[in-house]
Amino acid sequence: DVKVTQSSRYLVKRTGEKVFLECVQDMDHENMFWYRQDPGLGLRLIYFSYDVKMKEKGDIPEGYSVSREKKERFSLILESASTNQTSMYLCASGDRPRYNEQFFGPGTRLTVL
């Protein structure tokens, strides 16, 4: 079974803090994704990556950056957290081709105070 793990289930941070969300997958997938999910807005793509050290912007990249130094790990960084970044963050991975199905991690519920 594919396993996608995220570093925290719940996280509380203060405005202005730098926040790291980590995601690790164990199936040697090339593709990795970060989404946020908000009531009434559904899942929205923040960033994705098809290979180590590469990244592409999704629909809502503002205020976020990512890092993919190793194939199995994809990190989402909030450089200076703001209250409007309070959300559920979901990481996913998938195999080639790019349009294949995705496997999600359990999510991190981030609250920014």
Place this chain on the structure above:
Amino acid sequence: RKEVEQDPGPFNVPEGATVAFNCTYSNSASQSFFWYRQDCRKEPKLLMSVYSSGNEDGRFTAQLNRASQYISLLIRDSKLSDSATYLCVVNTNAGKSTFGDGTTLTVKP
């Protein structure tokens, strides 16, 4: 207009009922199509892929109409355990996935 639009919910049906969800997409370059299921406070999980020829998995049937840019999911003989939110997902060959907002199904005894 949203790129992927789903039937607004919620759907409340009795056990044993047949229920159908619809989804339309606007990007004609879309390459692949899926239905995901998301239980409350859980992550989305793949329910089934959707093929042009239509596909069936037990009580679930998915259909794709590329000409009309329309996807459907039919659930027969609903069970209590089918209660969840069903997400329509459309991928382009550039790898971008667009999710519908989801349709919530509640199956009641």
